[in-house]
Amino acid sequence: MNFTRITGGQRLLKAVLAIGLTLSLAACAQTQEAAKPTEPSTPAPGTQPAEPASDTKGSGQVLRLNNFTEPLSLHPGLITDVWSSNVIFQTFEGLTRIDENGVPQPAMAESIQASDDLLTYTFKIREGAKWSNGDPVTAQDFENAWKWTLDAKNGSEYAYQLFYVKNAEAAFNGKAKPEEIGVKAPDDHTLVVQLENPTPFFLELTAFYTYFPVNAKEAKEHPDWAKEAGPNYTSNGPFKLASWEHKNKLVLEKNDQYWDAKSVKLAKIEMNMINDANTELSMLENGDLDWAGAPTGNLPLDAMESLKEKGLLEITPKAGTYWYEFNTAQKPFNNKKIRQAFAYAISRKDLVENVTQGGELVATAVVPPTMFPENEQGLFADNDVAMAKQLLAEGMKEEGYASVDKLPPITLSYNTEEAQAKIAQAVQDMWQKNLGVHVKLENQEWNVYYENVKNGKFQVARMGWTGDFNDPINFLEIFRTKEGNNHTNWEKKEYADLLTASSREGDAQKRKEILRNAEKILVDEMPVIPFYFKSTVYAKNPNLKGVVISGLGNVQYKWAYFE
Structure with a gap:
């Protein structure tokens, strides 16, 4: 979805809600083709299609997939990663749900009203909505959950996603009381939300x-x-958590208490934790899994060409950017020119064509082209080795390094996975060849790795971002302050001021220009190295239908079934 269409959706939403029509009609201006599910007509990988297990042929309706690793958390207010969110999107539901066309529809809220100025939303919670243990879902459950996340002592890295709510940021920073936050439940079925500014993507x-x-x-x-499966783990989505064998397997079962249970055809989802792409693909070929690849894993890079030739590789665009993060508090990456040198000395074209091979687009900007179409051209030249050498020399002079061998030892960190290892090895070679620097590679299992990244125990680390909603601010606000999901230790007042100004600008084109200027500062300062814009790449059991993949790469199994 591009920027102007989002803003058009805001105008339509205001008009439609004002006359009391449904949210479905109000959101139609925001339909995104990229969000439509893709149903392969080809068999699962292998010379002959694997015969699905008997319980996937209709009566049992059991979906078996790989969730790659142990979730960091299964508390909605604490998660930030795709492996945790892949569980949460199946087990919980918000006031709205994104449908198969990428449009927000009423979910826990059966009706939604917005004020003329789009600063106040009134949500009516469904009569009869229940938690998996039979408790009623109330408006207070939303109010309490949001305020819990906004209590800084609870350690939510994603608390800033709630800062669109009036006084939410002030409360998080201890400058407002919880009762001043703009979310109130006057009764069990009414939730009133006040916003700081009109928010077209709310x-x-x-x-x-x-x-x-x-x-x-x-x-x-x-x-x-939220730490274990059991009677205390209650959820309100299409599925409930039946069992959790840590670091081995999660099992979800259909939630019969769910308000729309009639739409759920799967009886069970088995989520394995297999940290190896070759094993995952082999299990799919042997009929032991029904899905391999995105959103939670990668297909083996060595198998990509063969899968393409057989017509088995499914690729859809995704609003995400793969990047490496610098720890700008550590030498030598405290120096902007040295960061730029390392960024310019990479051939992204070689990486996407010869290493990842998943239809990715070269990225020399941070915001995906689905939001800023201009970013297909980017903001700097790919593989500009001459400029990289010049910047490195200038940066070393500023920091007092007489030669490359006088630079501090440099370590590139990544999580244990074949794709990450091959990308890191290619980058290591490029930096050695183009800059003459020696780089040590270091890999760790994801949970350990991410904990180190969060705590600043790295120099250069592989990360990235996939959009949570279709607006450029989602990619830019990460770096507003050093808090939350910004692990780089970089911040700049001029940049933060532009983001604040964008939230107050009602003119779509002017707001876009403000955000573009902010991105130019970010890319010039280079706290992260953009590599490529992501794609969703997977293969699956041909009998599996109805899986919905959004343009953001999220997967929903609510409507999935085996035929």
Whole structure:
């Protein structure tokens, strides 16, 4: 979805809600073709299609997939990663849900009204909506969950996603009281939300997991409710958590208490934790899995060409950017010119054509072209080795390094995975060849790796971002301050001021220019090295239908079934 269409959706939403029509009609201006599910007509990888297990042929309806690794958390207010969110999007539901066309629709809210100035939203919670244990889902469950996330002592890295709510940021920073936050539940079925500024994508945000409710009664009685499967783990989505063998397997079962349970055809989802792409693909070929690849894993890079030739590779665009992060608090990457040199000395074209091979687009900007179409051309030249050498020399002179061999030892960190290893090895070779620097590679299992990244225990680390909603601010606000998901230790007042100005600008084109100027500062300062714009790449059991993949790369199994 591009920027102007989002803003057009805001105008339409205001007009439609004002006369009381449905949210479905209001959101139609925001339909995105990229969000439509793709159903391969080809068999699963292998010389002959693997015969699906008997329980996938209709009666049992059991979906088997690989979730790659242990989730960091299964608390909606604490997660930030795709492996945790792949579970949460199946087990929880917000006020809205993104449908198969990428449009937010009423979910836990059966009706939505917005004020003329788009600063106040009134949500009516569905009569009869229940948690998986039979408790009613109430407006207070939403209010309490949001305020819990905005309590800084709870450590939510995604608390800033709620800062669109009036006084939310002030409360998070201790400058406002919880009761001053603009979310109120005057009764069990009414939730009133006041915003800081008109937010055209707000009804997309309410479908995002930071805005999900939590069973207030269970959370109060059992503070550690989200750490294990069991009677205290209650959810309100299409599926419920049946079992959790840590670092081995999660099992979800259909939630019969779900308000729209009649639409759910799968009886069970088995989520394995296999940290190896070759094993995952082999299990798909042997009929032991029904899905391989995105959103939670990667197909083996060595198999990509063969899968393409057989017509088995499914690729859809995704609003995401793969990048490396610098720790700007550590030498030598405290120096902007040295960061730029390392960024310019990479051939992204070689990486996407010869290493990743998943239809990715070269990225020399941060915001994906789905939001800023101009970024297909980017903001700097790919593989500009001459400029890289010049910048490195200038940066070393500024820092007092007489030669390359006098630079501090440099370590490139990545999580244990074949694709990450091959990308890191290619980059290591490019930096050695183009800059003459020696780089040590270091890999760790994801949970350990990410903990180190969060705590600043790295020099250069592989990361990236996939959009949570379709607006450029989602990619830019990460770097507003050093808090939350910004691991780089970089911040700049001029940059933050532009983001603040964008939130107050009602003119779509002017707002876009403000955000473009902010991105230019970010790319010039280079706290991250953009590599490529992501794509969703997968292969699956041909009998599996109805899986919905959004333009943001999220997958929903609510409507999935085997035929």
